[in-house]
Amino acid sequence: MNWLTRLIPSIGSNRDSESSKSKVPDGLWNNCPACEAILYQPELEKSLFVCPKCDHHLRIGARTRMSIFFDGGSFQELATKITTKDILKFKDTKSYSQRIKEAVSSTGEEEAIVIGKGKLEGAEIVVAAFEFRYMGGSMGGAVGTKFVQGVDAAIKHKAPLICFSTSGGARMQESMVSLMQMAKTSAALEKLKEAKLPYISVMIDPIYGGVSASIAMLGDINIAEPKALVGFAGRRVIEQTVRVDLPEDFQKSEFLLEHGAIDMIVHRRDLRAKVSSILSKLYPTQ
DSSP: OOHHHHHSGGGGSHHHHHHHHHHSOTTSEEEOTTTOOEEEHHHHHHTTSBOTTTOOBOOOOHHHHHHHHSOTTOOEEESOSOOOOOTTOOBSSSBHHHHHHHHHHHHOOSSSEEEEEEEETTEEEEEEEEOTTTGGGOBOHHHHHHHHHHHHHHHHTTOOEEEEEEEOOBOGGGHHHHHHHHHHHHHHHHHHHHTTOOEEEEEEEEEOHHHHTTGGGOOSEEEEOTTOBBOSSOHHHHHHHHTOOOOTTTTBHHHHHHTTSSSEEOOGGGHHHHHHHHHHHHOTTO
16 A cells, blocks of 8 residues: 555545546555655656655665766667577566566666766766666676776766766676676776776765775765665674674665765755766866
8 A cells, every 4th residue: 555545545536546547547646655745746857856844865776866967968878789688588577588588578778777978058968877776786798898887988078077876786696707896896996097087976876896996985076875775795684693783874875975985975856966076176177
């Protein structure tokens, strides 16, 4: 039972639900997962998907993030037509091939990352954005390859690279192939550093595992959104392993900032201006 049926129990009946469908367009209302406030979707979009009641940053897809970050009309997708191959023929409750098909069907994306080139306040940049709805934003061979091509594009165009990371970590269905992407992407970022181009990492709730241990934490500047969960292993895994009770705010971005693990926390509405300001100092030739 969701919040709407709890609020109006009769809406659960077939008769009432059919009549309500004809009156209320799909997708017109949303609810905040933090405070459960009922939110009008057009107003939520205007607020960049931040709850106006409690300031909770709702999760958004990679393309939505690109659309609100780039200057309007400047987005150009890169590193396309790179798809995953099930070389290990992995199977758990489903085959890996089936999981890939379902992820593509539900998200419309070819993989768990989108790479794009465009402008931020008139300056050319390259952006990588993880899509969490695609198998939890997990990083396999195709994700690593797309990210490296994004780095190569940044070097080619002499443009800074910004990465929005949200992921559950390395993709277990690809075994060592997925773990190898940590080294591959880190080596690519070293090439970016040698080219004297800035790399800004923006960590989005949630970001864990192999992605947090590589791409996400290697920025010249590491930024996180408010209350984003950032870590390697999950809270319960750590508590059960070390047998201690962790602080209530453990792994939240505010905790990480206090302990020096990240450089700053930036509200979504301020992110364009803040990143643009940072780049003007790190790469003033733009």
